[in-house]
Amino acid sequence: MVHVPINVSSCTKLILYLTATYPSTATFLNILETVSSIVDLFEIGVPTNNPKYDGPTVRMTHRAAELKGMEALDVLKGNVPRDFVIMAYMEDHVDKLELFLKKCAEVGARGVLMPDLLFDYYEMVEKFVNECRKFGLEPCFFISSKFPYREVERLVELRPLFIYLGLQACSGVRLPIFIERNVKIYRNIIGDRCPLIVGFAIKSPDDVKLLKRLRVDGIVIGSAFIKELSRCGIECGLKLLESLKRALVE
Amino acid sequence: MVHVPINVSSCTKLILYLTATYPSTATFLNILETVSSIVDLFEIGVPTNNPKYDGPTVRMTHRAAELKGMEALDVLKGNVPRDFVIMAYMEDHVDKLELFLKKCAEVGARGVLMPDLLFDYYEMVEKFVNECRKFGLEPCFFISSKFPYREVERLVELRPLFIYLGLQACSGVRLPIFIERNVKIYRNIIGDRCPLIVGFAIKSPDDVKLLKRLRVDGIVIGSAFIKELSRCGIECGLKLLESLKRALVE
Amino acid sequence: MVTVPSHWYNIAADLPIPLPPVRDPDTGPSRIELLTKILPSVLIDQEFSGERWIPIPDEVRRMYEKVGRPTPYRRAENLERALGLKDVHIYYKFEGVLPSGSHKLNTALAQAYYAKQDGAEEVVTETSAGQWGLATSIAAALFGMRCTIFMTRASYRSKPQRRILMQVLGATVHPSPSELTEIGRKLLEQDREHPGSLGIAISEAVEYVLKEPEKRRYLPGSVMEFVLIHQTVIGLEAIEQMPEQPDIVIACVGGGSNFGGFTYPMIGMKLREEGFEKTRFIAVESKAAPKLTSGRYMYDHPDTSGILPLIKMYTLGKDFVPPPIHAAGLRYHGAAPSLSILVKLGIVEAVAYEQEEVMKAAQLFARCEGIIPAPESAHAIKAVIDVARKSSPGTVIAFNLSGHGLLDTDAYSKVLGIQ
Amino acid sequence: MVTVPSHWYNIAADLPIPLPPVRDPDTGPSRIELLTKILPSVLIDQEFSGERWIPIPDEVRRMYEKVGRPTPYRRAENLERALGLKDVHIYYKFEGVLPSGSHKLNTALAQAYYAKQDGAEEVVTETSAGQWGLATSIAAALFGMRCTIFMTRASYRSKPQRRILMQVLGATVHPSPSELTEIGRKLLEQDREHPGSLGIAISEAVEYVLKEPEKRRYLPGSVMEFVLIHQTVIGLEAIEQMPEQPDIVIACVGGGSNFGGFTYPMIGMKLREEGFEKTRFIAVESKAAPKLTSGRYMYDHPDTSGILPLIKMYTLGKDFVPPPIHAAGLRYHGAAPSLSILVKLGIVEAVAYEQEEVMKAAQLFARCEGIIPAPESAHAIKAVIDVARKSSPGTVIAFNLSGHGLLDTDAYSKVLGIQ
Ligand SMILES: Cc1ncc(COP(=O)(O)O)c(C=O)c1O
Numbered sequence A, B: 001m002v003h004v005p006i007n008v009s010s011c012t013k014l015i016l017y018l019t020a021t022y023p024s025t026a027t028f029l030n031i032l033e034t035v036s037s038i039v040d041l042f043e044i045g046v047p048t049n050n051p052k053y054d055g056p057t058v059r060m061t062h063r064a065a066e067l068k069g070m071e072a073l074d075v076l077k078g079n080v081p082r083d084f085v086i087m088a089y090m091e092d093h094v095d096k097l098e099l100f101l102k103k104c105a106e107v108g109a110r111g112v113l114m115p116d117l118l119f120d121y122y123e124m125v126e127k128f129v130n131e132c133r134k135f136g137l138e139p140c141f142f143i144s145s146k147f148p149y150r151e152v153e154r155l156v157e158l159r160p161l162f163i164y165l166g167l168q169a170c171s172g173v174r175l176p177i178f179i180e181r182n183v184k185i186y187r188n189i190i191g192d193r194c195p196l197i198v199g200f201a202i203k204s205p206d207d208v209k210l211l212k213r214l215r216v217d218g219i220v221i222g223s224a225f226i227k228e229l230s231r232c233g234i235e236c237g238l239k240l241l242e243s244l245k246r247a248l249v250e
Numbered sequence C, D: 001m002v003t004v005p006s007h008w009y010n011i012a013a014d015l016p017i018p019l020p021p022v023r024d025p026d027t028g029p030s031r032i033e034l035l036t037k038i039l040p041s042v043l044i045d046q047e048f049s050g051e052r053w054i055p056i057p058d059e060v061r062r063m064y065e066k067v068g069r070p071t072p073y074r075r076a077e078n079l080e081r082a083l084g085l086k087d088v089h090i091y092y093k094f095e096g097v098l099p100s101g102s103h104k105l106n107t108a109l110a111q112a113y114y115a116k117q118d119g120a121e122e123v124v125t126e127t128s129a130g131q132w133g134l135a136t137s138i139a140a141a142l143f144g145m146r147c148t149i150f151m152t153r154a155s156y157r158s159k160p161q162r163r164i165l166m167q168v169l170g171a172t173v174h175p176s177p178s179e180l181t182e183i184g185r186k187l188l189e190q191d192r193e194h195p196g197s198l199g200i201a202i203s204e205a206v207e208y209v210l211k212e213p214e215k216r217r218y219l220p221g222s223v224m225e226f227v228l229i230h231q232t233v234i235g236l237e238a239i240e241q242m243p244e245q246p247d248i249v250i251a252c253v254g255g256g257s258n259f260g261g262f263t264y265p266m267i268g269m270k271l272r273e274e275g276f277e278k279t280r281f282i283a284v285e286s287k288a289a290p291k292l293t294s295g296r297y298m299y300d301h302p303d304t305s306g307i308l309p310l311i312k313m314y315t316l317g318k319d320f321v322p323p324p325i326h327a328a329g330l331r332y333h334g335a336a337p338s339l340s341i342l343v344k345l346g347i348v349e350a351v352a353y354e355q356e357e358v359m360k361a362a363q364l365f366a367r368c369e370g371i372i373p374a375p376e377s378a379h380a381i382k383a384v385i386d387v388a389r390k391s392s393p394g395t396v397i398a399f400n401l402s403g404h405g406l407l408d409t410d411a412y413s414k415v416l417g418i419q
């Protein structure tokens, strides 16, 4: 497993979101392999019946994934050629959080991101961080584009692997949001104290260039890649990633 | 005929208004005689059917006068023991003003006061003044308590015998008007350039004292005297005048 | 920043010719004497005051602030644009922000205050469409006084809205003719469903006041000079607010208090040669009650019932019955004496308009400026539009928007055919 | 002197816990995607903006000035006296001076402006009693845009007044269900006299917009965070105007824009520890739609028809049908997400009142202060009175009088039994 440091640097990382075992376990593993030289970090979703904060494209992958929940996690063990973090909804694991995090650690995840943690389980943030650390996982935090400034400060102090800013209302759907302004606000609050990665509806080299200029530490590609995959297979997905990577390193 | 100067002085004159030949020619002449030692100047009204700007008491005297119009004027000739001015409505004489003023001069009047001149015959002011002078009469002007300041100036420049300020809405009716303020305003505008006399509803020594303090040059008693007359005859009228005179000279 | 004026302005001091005195008619009791029994005493004083600047009592000034004075003075850019005007500016003073929805409150507050000063506990008046009744009800509420309104029975029935507002405010509203007065009872005997008239309502109000003259005072809504004096707060504020001096100043005329209130402070400056030297002043009336354009200048009663003293004014005769237009506030037979003089002397021009053209102008204004004008105020708007269209570049026009029309949907729907 | 604020305030930046994101329901098309086709784009941006202070465009500021902002902030001395309060001060901000008669215009102007910025020529919305429809009509008129309103058929018939005002302003008002949309036609087929509902009206408005999405924009009247953001001009002005810092701040809640608009700038200062440290904030709702006091905190559609994305809020369920009270603006099933959070955290207290007690409080206020409150605003007044009576000397209370009730005579006459 290639380990690319996630840190506040002049070099913006390319992060790929995939839903585990979508469209099938085999294809999923094939994708991991195929794109591994381009991608700096994988964000891998645990398929769920209730991908509540995701947009239509990612929702579809959850429904279509071959395996669900813990079973899909098992597939990852030893099969992800790069650092990866697990994305899962707290709602699905709140009753057995310890068990779930233990599993994440077992399959080799570097960190865990729970997009509903700060919105629906706010009182569990400390617990989540402690449990992660217990299993050697780095906690990751998802914030929205209208997140309270003081709460961002608090998250920074918890020294997560990164803070993930959702640029849009949900993954994959582009609304006319002035993301430049929002990124600046949170980059400014966070400063150099913690990596800031961004995602949701990033799809073009121009998007990537803009975000790079805004000094984000990583960009997450999700729905755009999935759409390319559906349109014409892994080749197309790979091409997309290559073009985005070029924009990143230019 | 006793001639008392009407001028701007420290001494406020007592002026009595009477309607000629009221209640009868004989009584009228008797009154003139009886009060002549107290009164400084008589204002004698020419009985008319339309005493439009007068209050109920004076109106009554016009209706009850023995003679009307010019005929009543004739009675005055040689019979007024003091200086007197004629009060008449322009409305009654507008068509034969020259004739009327000539008559006023003939009967010995010192001046003429037409209360409707400035309100209903404004354009005739110059003519009125000229005609008066032609017959050796001194023009007098009646103004209301809300008279335009600049127009008062104009009247002063016409050098009348006096300007007569009506303290109330009409003769004999006392409304809750702050006469002190109004007198001050017009005294102030006129300054010492012209005598200012006041009338309407003056009836008590206190009234007289107040007005004296306000430096008016004459006060006109009208309805109050007529009411005393109706109540208990000339004696009462005389007593009233005496008491007012006392207040004036105190 | 403009503040509430400290004094009202009394144009009597500056008129080019004097105001003719009030008069009693030839017959009947002295109406002048009657005034003392029905009006708050200070109002009588103000009616006969020679003071050019009359101090506004502190408590009235405070109330003016409380109800929203100074009112705004705004530019009607959108209307200018809609008319395709080239460098012609239109400004308006807006009295509709007052809780009564019209300028009437300016005098109602002063009058109620003076009534209270007299020791009265109750103010009494008449109303037809309800603008004056509503203003009086608010003033009474603010001064903690009882309020009794005689409302013509026809309006009482057909225009329940302002009536309900008065009642909410605590006023007792009687359909007139009523059982409360002798004159009311007599008329009801003849016709239980007598529709009433403003004249009858005034008579009832006065009779009702005279029953307990120490406790009650009658408040008149227009025409009397003191009403115009109170309304001058409008114009005094406007002068302070004007970014540029208008060439043409316009307001509508019912009895004249709205027009006088807005324009007199400016006309006064013109007469004193202190400003507004070249400004034209235009009074706009309804063709339904065209006293200024078709009336006679003569002594007449300000009230249809002849209870009040005669005043010299342009009048259509106190018995004139105007057709039932929606701008009820303009259905008045005469115009205040001072305004009548100014019109007679040509210092104020007068025009009259028909209801239809006026309501169309109102709608244009609403669509441009977002404010629904009262039908009365809309008369001024119609004149503004006509004058603006004929104006050369650089012309500045100002008018008084005396009230909003939120309660006049009837007028709009009927005249404009909105179902 | 207070001026129109230069920025709106976005409380999202200062909340003690983050606002949950909007969500799509499990089934059906993406409601989040739909937003881009119906809403002015800047509004979507503002809904997701992390900016604490959002600049108000110059043209919107100018319009705010034109319609009468800053609105007054006044002391209710007469009410204090009537309640026999000892050194308890009551202040109110009065939004009823706006030509719409309520605060709704603050967001309508911003929304219409942004719609025009998008190149749209027509704004579209739904209304029941008409407060929102009227505000939208005025905003459209001021920006020279067409305006189409779907008004529930029951209100269209029974409340012609505001409808006529909208029409005068140039809006096209359709009784909903209408023949203009598929959903409308379907319902009319079932029942030609279908009374309609707000949910149906929203669906029609959205369907109508989607027919010409380049030319039309849909404008929502409350609940959305951007609506609350626009309304913060109320509270920002109030903070400047306050002679003393209130101990208790009160406003009524329909969807929450009135409450948020008034209180958020103060709550923000409290959260940032810049002032109002000890101030209590009380949200007042109707017992007819008691989401804050009896609702559940959960994801629900802000609209009865489920066209808009889910938001997390206190809600009675989108299908909740409140009894037909007169304060139509409070008949709403949910409360804005930010307000819901603040209530959940106890930073804002919530109380609910019955219509009768509220209208009695309204009448008391009217009789003291001379202003007839809107039935919605009257809810705040009732709470103010209750709180004031229990307050110790030295307490300062401030509330928002969100609108006047000149067009709500119905409510007063029916509830108070005025014939
Ligand atoms: C809104 C409005 N404007 C103008 C007027 C005209 O009033 P006036 O000329 O008597 O002041 C009225 C009278 O009721 C009115 O209600």
Ligand SMILES: Cc1ncc(COP(=O)(O)O)c(C=O)c1O
Pocket: D102, D103, D104, D131, D132, D221, D222, D223, D252, D253, D254, D255, D256, D257, D258, D259, D328, D329, D330, D374, D376, D377, D402, D403, D404
């Ligand atoms: C006068 C008034 N006040 C308050 C409200 C409550 O509105 P919201 O809480 O949605 O801003 C409304 C809604 O229509 C209203 O018309």
